[in-house]
Amino acid sequence: MTNTLKKLTSILLLLFLAPIIIAIIQTPLMTETTTEKVTEKKKEEIPVVYAAQIETPPVTQTQTVAEILPPRKAFVYFTHWQEAFKPILAASGEKIEIYHQEKNITNFQEQITAQFAFHQVETEFLSLENPSETKNYNSVRPFVKDALSQSNYDIILDIHRDSAKAATTTLQVGEESYAKLMFVVGGEHENYKWNLQLANKLTEELNTLVPGIARKVTVKVGDGVDGVYNQDLNKNSALIELGGIDSTEVELNRSIAILAKAISNILNEQVVS
CATH class of the missing domain: 3.40.630.40 (Zn-dependent exopeptidases)
Structure with missing residues:
Protein backbone atom coordinates (compact mmCIF):
# COMPACT_ATOMS: atom_id res chain seq x y z
CA MET A 1 0.00 0.00 0.00
CA THR A 2 2.81 2.38 0.89
CA ASN A 3 4.72 1.61 -2.33
CA THR A 4 1.58 2.17 -4.41
CA LEU A 5 1.08 5.58 -2.78
CA LYS A 6 4.67 6.62 -3.50
CA LYS A 7 4.35 5.62 -7.16
CA LEU A 8 1.14 7.58 -7.48
CA THR A 9 2.74 10.66 -5.90
CA SER A 10 5.71 10.46 -8.28
CA ILE A 11 3.43 10.24 -11.31
CA LEU A 12 1.41 13.27 -10.22
CA LEU A 13 4.59 15.30 -9.58
CA LEU A 14 5.93 14.40 -13.03
CA LEU A 15 2.70 15.42 -14.70
CA PHE A 16 2.82 18.78 -12.84
CA LEU A 17 6.42 19.57 -13.80
CA ALA A 18 6.24 18.36 -17.39
CA PRO A 19 4.84 21.65 -18.94
CA ILE A 20 7.47 23.71 -17.13
CA ILE A 21 10.30 21.52 -18.37
CA ILE A 22 9.00 21.62 -21.98
CA ALA A 23 8.72 25.46 -21.93
CA ILE A 24 12.29 25.82 -20.70
CA ILE A 25 13.60 23.47 -23.40
CA GLN A 26 11.72 25.31 -26.22
CA THR A 27 12.61 28.87 -25.09
CA PRO A 28 16.14 29.97 -26.13
CA LEU A 29 18.37 31.58 -23.56
CA MET A 30 18.50 35.43 -23.66
CA THR A 31 22.07 35.67 -24.80
CA GLU A 32 23.98 38.85 -25.61
CA THR A 33 23.39 38.30 -29.35
CA THR A 34 19.67 37.97 -28.81
CA THR A 35 19.60 41.19 -26.81
CA GLU A 36 21.32 43.04 -29.64
CA LYS A 37 18.76 41.75 -32.16
CA VAL A 38 15.87 42.90 -30.03
CA THR A 39 17.46 46.30 -29.57
CA GLU A 40 18.03 46.64 -33.32
CA LYS A 41 14.40 45.75 -33.98
CA LYS A 42 13.22 48.43 -31.57
CA LYS A 43 15.49 50.96 -33.26
CA GLU A 44 14.00 50.10 -36.64
CA GLU A 45 10.53 50.80 -35.31
CA ILE A 46 11.53 54.38 -34.30
CA PRO A 47 10.95 56.84 -37.24
CA VAL A 48 14.10 58.76 -38.26
CA VAL A 49 13.73 62.46 -39.22
CA TYR A 50 16.24 63.61 -41.82
CA ALA A 51 17.15 67.24 -42.54
CA ALA A 52 15.65 66.89 -46.03
CA GLN A 53 12.25 66.17 -44.49
CA ILE A 54 12.14 69.61 -42.82
CA GLU A 55 10.41 71.92 -45.30
CA THR A 56 11.26 75.19 -43.53
CA PRO A 57 14.68 75.26 -41.85
CA PRO A 58 14.88 77.11 -38.54
CA VAL A 59 16.13 80.72 -38.65
CA THR A 60 19.73 81.05 -37.53
CA GLN A 61 21.02 83.91 -35.44
CA THR A 62 23.05 85.21 -38.38
CA GLN A 63 19.95 85.83 -40.52
CA THR A 64 18.44 89.31 -40.37
Whole structure:
Protein backbone atom coordinates (compact mmCIF):
# COMPACT_ATOMS: atom_id res chain seq x y z
CA MET A 1 0.00 0.00 0.00
CA THR A 2 2.81 2.38 0.89
CA ASN A 3 4.72 1.61 -2.33
CA THR A 4 1.58 2.17 -4.41
CA LEU A 5 1.08 5.58 -2.78
CA LYS A 6 4.67 6.62 -3.50
CA LYS A 7 4.35 5.62 -7.16
CA LEU A 8 1.14 7.58 -7.48
CA THR A 9 2.74 10.66 -5.90
CA SER A 10 5.71 10.46 -8.28
CA ILE A 11 3.43 10.24 -11.31
CA LEU A 12 1.41 13.27 -10.22
CA LEU A 13 4.59 15.30 -9.58
CA LEU A 14 5.93 14.40 -13.03
CA LEU A 15 2.70 15.42 -14.70
CA PHE A 16 2.82 18.78 -12.84
CA LEU A 17 6.42 19.57 -13.80
CA ALA A 18 6.24 18.36 -17.39
CA PRO A 19 4.84 21.65 -18.94
CA ILE A 20 7.47 23.71 -17.13
CA ILE A 21 10.30 21.52 -18.37
CA ILE A 22 9.00 21.62 -21.98
CA ALA A 23 8.72 25.46 -21.93
CA ILE A 24 12.29 25.82 -20.70
CA ILE A 25 13.60 23.47 -23.40
CA GLN A 26 11.72 25.31 -26.22
CA THR A 27 12.61 28.87 -25.09
CA PRO A 28 16.14 29.97 -26.13
CA LEU A 29 18.37 31.58 -23.56
CA MET A 30 18.50 35.43 -23.66
CA THR A 31 22.07 35.67 -24.80
CA GLU A 32 23.98 38.85 -25.61
CA THR A 33 23.39 38.30 -29.35
CA THR A 34 19.67 37.97 -28.81
CA THR A 35 19.60 41.19 -26.81
CA GLU A 36 21.32 43.04 -29.64
CA LYS A 37 18.76 41.75 -32.16
CA VAL A 38 15.87 42.90 -30.03
CA THR A 39 17.46 46.30 -29.57
CA GLU A 40 18.03 46.64 -33.32
CA LYS A 41 14.40 45.75 -33.98
CA LYS A 42 13.22 48.43 -31.57
CA LYS A 43 15.49 50.96 -33.26
CA GLU A 44 14.00 50.10 -36.64
CA GLU A 45 10.53 50.80 -35.31
CA ILE A 46 11.53 54.38 -34.30
CA PRO A 47 10.95 56.84 -37.24
CA VAL A 48 14.10 58.76 -38.26
CA VAL A 49 13.73 62.46 -39.22
CA TYR A 50 16.24 63.61 -41.82
CA ALA A 51 17.15 67.24 -42.54
CA ALA A 52 15.65 66.89 -46.03
CA GLN A 53 12.25 66.17 -44.49
CA ILE A 54 12.14 69.61 -42.82
CA GLU A 55 10.41 71.92 -45.30
CA THR A 56 11.26 75.19 -43.53
CA PRO A 57 14.68 75.26 -41.85
CA PRO A 58 14.88 77.11 -38.54
CA VAL A 59 16.13 80.72 -38.65
CA THR A 60 19.73 81.05 -37.53
CA GLN A 61 21.02 83.91 -35.44
CA THR A 62 23.05 85.21 -38.38
CA GLN A 63 19.95 85.83 -40.52
CA THR A 64 18.44 89.31 -40.37
CA VAL A 65 14.77 90.17 -40.70
CA ALA A 66 15.47 91.75 -44.09
CA GLU A 67 16.99 88.50 -45.36
CA ILE A 68 13.94 86.47 -44.32
CA LEU A 69 11.21 88.76 -45.65
CA PRO A 70 10.62 89.50 -49.34
CA PRO A 71 12.38 92.65 -50.67
CA ARG A 72 10.77 96.00 -49.93
CA LYS A 73 10.23 98.52 -52.76
CA ALA A 74 11.40 102.12 -52.92
CA PHE A 75 10.50 104.74 -55.53
CA VAL A 76 13.16 107.43 -55.93
CA TYR A 77 13.16 110.69 -57.86
CA PHE A 78 15.03 114.00 -57.91
CA THR A 79 12.87 117.11 -58.16
CA HIS A 80 15.93 119.34 -58.40
CA TRP A 81 18.00 116.94 -60.46
CA GLN A 82 20.62 119.54 -61.46
CA GLU A 83 21.86 120.00 -57.90
CA ALA A 84 25.63 119.41 -57.88
CA PHE A 85 28.54 119.12 -55.43
CA LYS A 86 31.58 121.42 -55.67
CA PRO A 87 34.28 118.84 -54.78
CA ILE A 88 33.01 116.40 -57.44
CA LEU A 89 33.08 119.08 -60.15
CA ALA A 90 36.53 120.22 -59.00
CA ALA A 91 37.89 116.66 -59.15
CA SER A 92 36.81 116.36 -62.79
CA GLY A 93 38.24 119.74 -63.75
CA GLU A 94 34.81 121.31 -64.19
CA LYS A 95 33.91 124.87 -63.34
CA ILE A 96 32.90 125.04 -59.67
CA GLU A 97 29.12 125.43 -59.67
CA ILE A 98 26.24 124.24 -57.53
CA TYR A 99 24.13 123.19 -60.52
CA HIS A 100 25.23 121.05 -63.45
CA GLN A 101 23.38 119.46 -66.36
CA GLU A 102 25.36 116.20 -66.27
CA LYS A 103 27.44 115.85 -63.09
CA ASN A 104 24.80 116.21 -60.43
CA ILE A 105 22.93 114.32 -57.73
CA THR A 106 21.38 111.91 -60.24
CA ASN A 107 24.84 110.36 -60.76
CA PHE A 108 24.35 108.56 -57.45
CA GLN A 109 21.55 106.36 -58.78
CA GLU A 110 23.90 103.41 -59.20
CA GLN A 111 25.20 103.72 -55.64
CA ILE A 112 21.67 104.06 -54.26
CA THR A 113 20.51 100.99 -56.19
CA ALA A 114 23.47 98.88 -55.02
CA GLN A 115 23.27 99.86 -51.36
CA PHE A 116 19.50 99.48 -51.18
CA ALA A 117 19.68 96.08 -52.88
CA PHE A 118 22.32 94.97 -50.38
CA HIS A 119 19.74 95.60 -47.66
CA GLN A 120 16.93 93.86 -49.59
CA VAL A 121 15.23 97.04 -50.83
CA GLU A 122 14.42 97.15 -54.55
CA THR A 123 14.72 100.59 -56.13
CA GLU A 124 12.87 102.14 -59.04
CA PHE A 125 13.69 105.63 -60.31
CA LEU A 126 11.46 108.12 -62.05
CA SER A 127 12.36 107.85 -65.73
CA LEU A 128 11.84 110.91 -67.92
CA GLU A 129 12.56 111.35 -71.61
CA ASN A 130 13.22 115.04 -71.08
CA PRO A 131 14.33 115.78 -67.47
CA SER A 132 14.46 119.51 -68.20
CA GLU A 133 10.64 119.46 -68.12
CA THR A 134 10.77 118.98 -64.37
CA LYS A 135 12.34 121.91 -62.58
CA ASN A 136 10.10 122.25 -59.55
CA TYR A 137 7.54 120.42 -57.41
CA ASN A 138 4.57 121.36 -59.58
CA SER A 139 6.16 120.20 -62.84
CA VAL A 140 7.34 116.85 -61.46
CA ARG A 141 4.06 116.14 -59.67
CA PRO A 142 2.07 114.56 -62.56
CA PHE A 143 4.96 112.20 -63.37
CA VAL A 144 5.28 111.06 -59.75
CA LYS A 145 1.52 110.72 -59.41
CA ASP A 146 1.33 108.57 -62.53
CA ALA A 147 4.17 106.30 -61.35
CA LEU A 148 2.55 105.79 -57.94
CA SER A 149 -0.77 104.87 -59.56
CA GLN A 150 0.86 102.02 -61.47
CA SER A 151 2.67 100.26 -58.66
CA ASN A 152 2.79 99.95 -54.88
CA TYR A 153 5.87 101.12 -53.02
CA ASP A 154 6.87 100.85 -49.38
CA ILE A 155 8.61 104.23 -49.40
CA ILE A 156 8.87 107.20 -51.78
CA LEU A 157 12.02 109.32 -51.68
CA ASP A 158 12.63 112.73 -53.21
CA ILE A 159 16.39 113.22 -52.84
CA HIS A 160 17.98 116.68 -52.82
CA ARG A 161 21.29 118.36 -52.05
CA ASP A 162 21.24 121.01 -49.33
CA SER A 163 22.63 124.45 -50.09
CA ALA A 164 24.33 124.66 -46.68
CA LYS A 165 28.14 124.51 -46.38
CA ALA A 166 30.45 121.87 -44.92
CA ALA A 167 30.26 123.13 -41.32
CA THR A 168 26.55 122.24 -41.28
CA THR A 169 26.44 119.25 -43.61
CA THR A 170 29.55 117.22 -42.66
CA LEU A 171 30.01 114.75 -39.79
CA GLN A 172 33.49 113.66 -38.72
CA VAL A 173 33.74 110.30 -36.95
CA GLY A 174 37.35 109.42 -36.22
CA GLU A 175 39.16 109.38 -39.55
CA GLU A 176 35.96 109.08 -41.59
CA SER A 177 33.59 111.83 -42.63
CA TYR A 178 29.96 111.57 -43.69
CA ALA A 179 27.53 113.79 -45.56
CA LYS A 180 24.80 114.63 -43.08
CA LEU A 181 21.19 113.90 -43.95
CA MET A 182 18.09 115.92 -43.15
CA PHE A 183 14.39 115.27 -43.73
CA VAL A 184 12.11 118.10 -44.79
CA VAL A 185 8.35 117.79 -44.24
CA GLY A 186 5.74 120.00 -45.83
CA GLY A 187 3.24 120.92 -43.14
CA GLU A 188 0.58 122.40 -45.39
CA HIS A 189 -1.49 119.36 -46.27
CA GLU A 190 -4.07 117.44 -44.29
CA ASN A 191 -2.09 114.25 -43.64
CA TYR A 192 1.40 115.68 -43.18
CA LYS A 193 1.74 114.01 -39.77
CA TRP A 194 2.18 110.65 -41.50
CA ASN A 195 5.17 112.08 -43.36
CA LEU A 196 6.47 113.63 -40.17
CA GLN A 197 6.21 110.34 -38.31
CA LEU A 198 8.25 108.59 -41.02
CA ALA A 199 10.87 111.36 -41.05
CA ASN A 200 11.26 111.20 -37.27
CA LYS A 201 11.62 107.41 -37.30
CA LEU A 202 14.25 107.49 -40.02
CA THR A 203 16.14 110.29 -38.27
CA GLU A 204 16.19 108.32 -35.04
CA GLU A 205 17.32 105.14 -36.79
CA LEU A 206 20.08 106.95 -38.69
CA ASN A 207 21.44 108.47 -35.50
CA THR A 208 21.32 105.08 -33.83
CA LEU A 209 23.51 103.65 -36.59
CA VAL A 210 25.87 106.65 -36.76
CA PRO A 211 25.27 109.23 -34.01
CA GLY A 212 24.97 112.72 -35.47
CA ILE A 213 24.59 111.72 -39.13
CA ALA A 214 21.02 113.03 -39.31
CA ARG A 215 20.10 116.63 -38.63
CA LYS A 216 16.85 117.62 -36.96
CA VAL A 217 13.70 117.19 -39.06
CA THR A 218 12.49 120.46 -40.57
CA VAL A 219 8.78 121.17 -41.06
CA LYS A 220 8.17 123.96 -43.57
CA VAL A 221 5.05 126.11 -43.78
CA GLY A 222 4.22 129.68 -44.74
CA ASP A 223 5.33 132.13 -47.40
CA GLY A 224 8.35 131.38 -49.54
CA VAL A 225 8.17 127.57 -49.26
CA ASP A 226 6.25 124.91 -51.14
CA GLY A 227 4.66 123.55 -47.97
CA VAL A 228 3.58 120.23 -49.51
CA TYR A 229 6.53 118.87 -51.55
CA ASN A 230 4.19 116.31 -53.15
CA GLN A 231 4.17 114.36 -49.89
CA ASP A 232 0.38 114.42 -49.96
CA LEU A 233 0.54 111.77 -52.71
CA ASN A 234 1.60 109.08 -50.25
CA LYS A 235 1.90 108.90 -46.47
CA ASN A 236 5.25 107.11 -46.83
CA SER A 237 6.85 109.97 -48.76
CA ALA A 238 10.05 111.60 -47.57
CA LEU A 239 12.16 114.48 -48.84
CA ILE A 240 15.84 113.99 -48.01
CA GLU A 241 18.63 116.53 -48.10
CA LEU A 242 21.70 114.43 -48.89
CA GLY A 243 24.79 116.34 -47.84
CA GLY A 244 25.50 119.88 -49.02
CA ILE A 245 27.37 121.80 -51.70
CA ASP A 246 30.74 120.87 -50.10
CA SER A 247 30.13 117.11 -49.72
CA THR A 248 32.63 114.78 -51.37
CA GLU A 249 31.81 111.64 -53.34
CA VAL A 250 33.25 109.42 -50.58
CA GLU A 251 31.18 111.16 -47.91
CA LEU A 252 28.02 110.84 -49.98
CA ASN A 253 28.62 107.15 -50.69
CA ARG A 254 29.11 106.42 -46.99
CA SER A 255 25.89 108.20 -46.09
CA ILE A 256 23.89 106.45 -48.81
CA ALA A 257 24.99 103.12 -47.31
CA ILE A 258 23.78 104.19 -43.86
CA LEU A 259 20.52 105.52 -45.32
CA ALA A 260 19.87 102.17 -47.04
CA LYS A 261 20.40 100.31 -43.77
CA ALA A 262 18.11 102.66 -41.84
CA ILE A 263 15.31 102.42 -44.41
CA SER A 264 15.54 98.63 -44.47
CA ASN A 265 15.38 98.49 -40.66
CA ILE A 266 12.33 100.75 -40.47
CA LEU A 267 10.39 99.03 -43.27
CA ASN A 268 10.97 95.54 -41.89
CA GLU A 269 10.22 96.68 -38.35
CA GLN A 270 6.78 97.78 -39.60
CA VAL A 271 6.17 94.34 -41.12
CA VAL A 272 7.24 92.42 -38.02
CA SER A 273 5.26 94.59 -35.62
